[in-house]
Structure formats: structure tokens, C-alpha cells
Amino acid sequence: MRETIRFLLSETDCSIAGLPPTMTVLEWLRTEARACGTKEGCAEGDCGACTVVLGEVIDGRLRYRAVNACILFIASLDGRQLLTVEHLRGPDGTLHPVQQALVEQHGSQCGFCTPGFVMSLFALYHAGGGADRQAVQEALAGNLCRCTGYRPIVDAALAACAGPPADRFAANAAAIAARLQALATGEPLGLTHASGKFLVPRSLEQLDGLTQTWPDAVLLAGGTDAALWVTKQYRALPEVIALDRVEGLDTVTEDDSLLRVGASATYEDALAALAWHWPEFARMVRRVGSRQIRNRGTIGGNVANASPIGDTPPALIALGATLVLRAAGERRRIAAEDFFLGYRKTALARGEYLEAIEVPLPAPGQLFAVYKVSKRLEQDISAVCGAFALTLDGGKVASVRIAFGGMAAVPKRAVQTELSLLGQLWTQDSVALAMEALDAELAPISDMRASAAYRKLVARNLLLRFQLETAPLSDAAVRLSEVAA
Secondary structure, X not given: OEOOEEEEEOOEEEXXXXXXXOOEHHHHHHHOOOOOOOOOXXXXXXXXXXXXXXXXXXXXXXXXXXXXXXXXXXXXXXXXXXXXXXXXXXXXXXXXXXXXXXXXXXXXXXXXXXXXXXXXXXXXXXXXXXXXXXXXXXXXXXXXXXXXXXXXXXXXXXXXXXXXXXXXXXXXXXXXXXXXHHHOOOOOEEEEEOOEEEEEOOOHHHHHHHHHHOOOOEEEOOOOOOHHHHHOOOOOOOEEEEOXXXXXXXXXXXXXXXXXXXXXXXXXXXXXHHHHHOHHHHHHHHHHOOHHHHOOOEHHHHHHOOOOOOXXXXXXXXXXXXXXXXXXXXXXXXXXXXXXXXXXXXXXXXXXXXXXXXXXXXXXXXXXXXXXXXXXXXXXXXXXXXXXXXXXXXXXXXXXXXXXXXXXXXXXXOHHHHHHHOOOEOOHHHHHHHHHHHHHHOOOOOXXXXXXXXXXXXXXXXXXXXXXXXXXXXXXXXXXXXXXX
């Protein structure tokens, strides 16, 4: 195994060895590289002051993504290009177009948050094709400003990102891509330090071997949750196996019946497919976290950490998803609702890992919705998350799956509530009876996010909301069936 992290710092070859592998990129930049333009605000991926950009070759071309340096371990730099605010100006000192636009639109006051905004805008600039106000707001949702106000920053973004990229980075993209591909030798990375061991396999076979040798290692995908164990709880991680460079584990594919999401595919990787088949699911995913978080966080990680308030498990359970588990090259499949055994406990055996999530494509006429209820609209943890999948036959419930997060120690399927609806007309009267079944079936707790009573009321009302929103579709289906008869 190679013991040195190799990457490009802008256009300069860079190597890191001998440092704690769970040192964050932010800490390395400020203390080792002395690149202090990148700031620490929250140290948990919320404020965006630490935003940097990673470049990597995806499908044969260089792609830039904004990420939070405060929750990114230095081992994640291996084989990638790292850009910070210091790297954007030209050799002659000319500002980058996004920097110049911020100057012209008066988009900075104290300047603390400005480098993070610049890097998020740089990534948006390189997304190409022009950006409207909605795209700008989504790209900047993970960057907080405490003094300027967002109007001049948005104006700067609209001015700078109106067309395709035309900077020196775009002109040099092919050369950088070739250099990154030269770094991708397929050799696994193995970092050993007094603080712990950090292993980065490149293939499923390598991952199989490592999980058998170190079955108790922390499996790290995007790190948007596990990194907080280090930055907030100051925990040591003796053994870590990173999943983000395993070839084939990050793919999103589909056939005539299934959407298959690899366990290390990021939210952004999966977003287009989710939006095509289940727009409501995609809308919820956009609320899970900022663009920086979605560029690193994974649906597989959201499932495997088994949080009772994870946002994607209720939707996956309602859609009848199957989880593909793997150990030593052998696979087994388990229904998503059977994966969660207790608080933060799963059906994974020792040395086993989540390889993929398989979601059945929607049947004709399937009605689906997922609702996330939190104190803040975006980038907040759910108090309750409810997901509903329904098919009707002549106005009656032919099939139904209901799942909730935040209502039990695990993401929970409401089986008794489903049974109370099967065969019934999809009406408010039927839902009123189902709401009573739901009350009896789920027993949430009170905590800092919501009281048990509030959670019960919300869960009932989400079921009613789903009926109210889909009843017109039900009525239309009945009328069409009558016409056909």
C-alpha cells in the first residue's frame, strides 16, 4: 500500500505523509500549507466559510465541486485537485470573474465569509450553461453572510455565471485531467500514524479484504456525519476504511425495473435519477444539506448510520427498497425496513458492508410523497419525516406503504396503519380511521427537536395531507375508469 497522499494543489504536485490522517483539510491549509484565506466558522459544515473546491475526473472530464474543508479529511485529497481562494487570481494578479463581480456588486464587507462565497461561485461558474436566480440561491445555500446581505452577492453570481466558463481553469482542464488520471494507479492508500490507521481501497475486492482484516473499522463514505466525531467530539478513530474511491461503489444505474444507487454515490450523483422518477424525493434531498454537503454526503451513509431521524430511510422504505449487503465477495439482500434493528443498530454482520440500494421504479399510477418537517426549511434535522407510496384501483387502496422517521428508535414502517387502509376508498373518512391506527402504532419520544405530542400530531396530519393532495388524482382515475367501462 502507498503511504503518501498525492494530489494537485492548484497546478502544483503535492504530497502529504506523516500527519494524522483524520486531520481536516481546513486545518492542513491553515497550519501546514499556510493558506489562510479559507476560514473556520462552525467546524461542522454549516456556515460555508471553509468552502474549497475539489477537481476530479468523472466520466472522462474534469469536474469541480464545492466542499466543506472543515469536515474533509486530508486523505480525501488523494488523486484530486484542491483549489482555494488563493489560487483563483491570474499570474498577473487579475481577479477571477467571480471575484471581480463581487467587487463590482459590492458583495463583501468584513470579508470573513467572502472566500467561501467565492469558491461556491467558482464551482457554479464551472457548472456552465448559465445560472438563473434559483440555481444561484441553491449553490449559495450553504454559505452564510452576517453583514453584507445576500442581494449584492446574488447579483454578482448572476453577472459572473451567465454563460459558459471562460477562465484559465477551463482552458487548462484537459491537461489537469491528464495529470489526475496519471495519479490514479489503482493502488490502495494505507496511512499509519500514532493516532490511527486510514485505509483507502480502490476496488470492491480490496474493500472485501480490508473489511475482513479490520471488521471493526469505521467505514467512511462522505464523512459529513462521522467527521463531526473528530471535529466536535474530539474522538480518535483507530481504524478507518474510506469508501469514496472504490470503483463501482459510487455508480447510479437503472434498468427496466430498478434504480441502483451505489453506497458511496453522493446525493448530487443520485439527484437527477431521483428527480426523474420521484420529484418529491429529490426536493427533500435538496433540503437535507447544502450543495457542499450533498457533494460529499451519501444516501448509503445516511442509511448505514441508522439514525432514527435520517431523511432518506423513510422514503426508501415506502418505496420498497432493498439493500445489498456484501462480505468477502458474497452478497445478500434485505428489505430496507428490516435493516434497522434498534437505535443505531443494523442487520450488518461483522465485516459486512452496504454495497448498494435498489429501488423499484414506480408502477403505473403510483402516488408518492415524502414530507420533512423541521424548524428550518433547509439544512436542518427533521423532527418528523413521513413517506407514503400508494396505488389505487377504482378509487380504493390497492397497495400502500407508509414509513416515518423521528417517530421511533428506528426508521419505522407503519404496517398496522397500512392494513387499516387496504381495500378502503381513498377518502378522508378512511384516513381518519387510519390516523387512529397510527396513534396506536407509533410511540415517539420528546427531545430537543419536538415533543412526543407534537410528533404524533404531525404524523397524523402528514397522512391527511397526502390524502388531500392525491384525492383529486384518485377522483380523476375513477372517472377515467367509468368512462372506459
